[in-house]
Amino acid sequence: MFDNTTQTLGLLIYLAPAMLAAVSLSVWLWPHLPPLRLFRFAQAATIFALLLSLLATTSMLAWGPFTTPLVGFNNIGFAIRLDALSVIMFWLVAAIGLLVVHFSRNYLDGDPGQARFFGQLCLTISAVLLFVLAGNLLQLVVAWISTSLGLHQLLLFYDNRRGAVLAARKKFIAARLSDICLTVAAVLLVQAFGTGDLKTLSALAGSALSNGTLPVGISVATVLVVTAAALKSAMFPLHGWLLEVMETPTPVSALLHAGLLNAGTFLIVRLGEVIFLFPPALQLLILVGGFTALFASVAMITQSSVKVSLAYSSAAHMGFMLMLCGFGAHSVAIMHLVAHSFYKAHAFLSSGSVVEYIQATGGYKGGGYKEKSAPRPLVVLAALALSIMLFVGIGTMLGIDLTKRPGETALGVIFTLATTALLAKGFNGTPHRTVIVRTTFAAIAVTFAFFTLEVVGAWLLTDAVTTSSPTDAVTLTVMGIAVVLFVLVTLLYTFLPAIAETAAGRAMYVHLKHGFYANTLLDRLIGAWR
Secondary structure, three states, X not given: OHHHHHHHHXXXXXXXXXXXXXXXXXXXXXXXXXXXXXXXXXXXXXXXXXXXXXXXXXXXXXXXXXXXXXXXXXXXXXXXXXXXXXXXXXXXXXXXXXXXXXXXXXXXXOOOOHHHHHHHHHHHHHHHHHHHOEOEHHHHHHHHHHHHHHHHHHHOOOOOOHXXXXXXXXXXXXXXXXXXXXXXXXXXXXXXHOOOEHHHHHHHHHXXXXXXXXXXXXXXXXXXXXXXXXXXXXXXXXXXXXXXXXXXXXXXXXXXXXXXXXXXXXXXXXXXXXXXOOHHHHHHHHHHHHHHHHHHHHHHOOOOOHHHHHHHHHHHHHHHHHHHHHHOXXXXXXXXXXXXXXXXXXXXXXXXXXXXXXXXXOOOOOOOOOOOOOOOHHHHHXXXXXXXXXXXXXXXXXXXXXXXXXXXXXXXXXXXXXXXXXXXXXXXXOOOHHHHHHHHHHHHHHHHHHHHHHHHHHHXXXXXXXXXXXXXXXXHHHHHHHHHHHHHHHHHHHOHHHHHOOHHHHHHHHHHHOXXXXXXXXXXXXXXXX
16 A cells, blocks of 8 residues: 555656656747747746655655656666655755746846746756656656756756856866766666665664675775765866856846756765775765865955855855755755855845846945954953854753764854854954844844754654764864864954965955966867866
């Protein structure tokens, strides 16, 4: 009875990506369909997907996590996996897809390619849904490749623009390398564990981790999975394409930054037990993700373009999420992913309004206290002491053991540094009492929100993500190095006004504004292949 029910539910859920793909097919079969009619089809398909995400959530809560019957043979094929992780992502992708489709109606109104755009957009969203709902390695890999191909068509929507072509070309190279890495990794995983079922794969990897054994080929497979995720998430030095996709319509940027970039983090979390079998893979996540997070977050503040600044912000967030996965804080990474997705979708969809506001007013004239100099050392120390008190006090009040897991302890240190920077900026100079009170309450609210999200994430995702934590000396050392680098960057940010006045600071500003020229070098390499 249960198998029949899950089979029926699986067929229903497959209707969500199928309906979205049907919108794309209708554009190909009837190229002269009115854009308004295609918009209504696309809107209906995304609304249907959102309703199915609610049905999937209800079913998962009623019956517990389960995988629908396999469409394939020898444990390789297509299947839907419904657990807390997949239903959260299902709901997230459907909701953002609906927002982007709705926004695109007016944004591209009158564009001769609007109908074609709706078809390409729906096809890409369809591939993303298949990816996050995958219960088998074959579906995971096929959907992974399909999302990249769908995005490539969207990036080339205006294929007569040289900037769009160059950005798409760089993304195409990174995506194909990522596809090859994941495909080879999937083959190695099937050979090592004898199955493509993701639930069984996680269980077998967990048993191997408990027994201290490393199946043949897993070391290579884990490094390939991490490499695939890094390439998908625009990690340094192959991040340049992300800064140059501004020639594509804004809805594509919103879908890319709020959805498609997250695929790397989702892949690592979904294969978390496998990744933990080989500690160097965790170290690679920390190093690559941590460096990208630090580099992109500093480079972001040197940009004058709204969208380029947002692109650097996305790269920083992607790097931070991958670093969290290396720390073993998978539930926190997913909560970060969800929050970042909605924030970045709103940021891109409203970016035009910001530009219009600045053009109309002649610049942003925000009220309140504005910092003019670097904070004094005693102010920074006071802010650090208050941050530590808030973090320890609120964490203890909520019954959280702050030293239980090394990864979460490292994350706590980084969070405390961020709160310190916030407080130091607010307390600098001779601020009004109102500013001090507001800054303190903001720090309290942020700290409370941090712990709340961590507790909620752990509660929601306990059975869906790995709860392992790095224990080997090398990985813990790499984590420590990452924390020290975050300390240095926090100090850099805190004392930026003073540093910016020096000759070295001005030179560093120029280098950061150009992203250490990594993208320029890649442009020359790509140009040589024309």
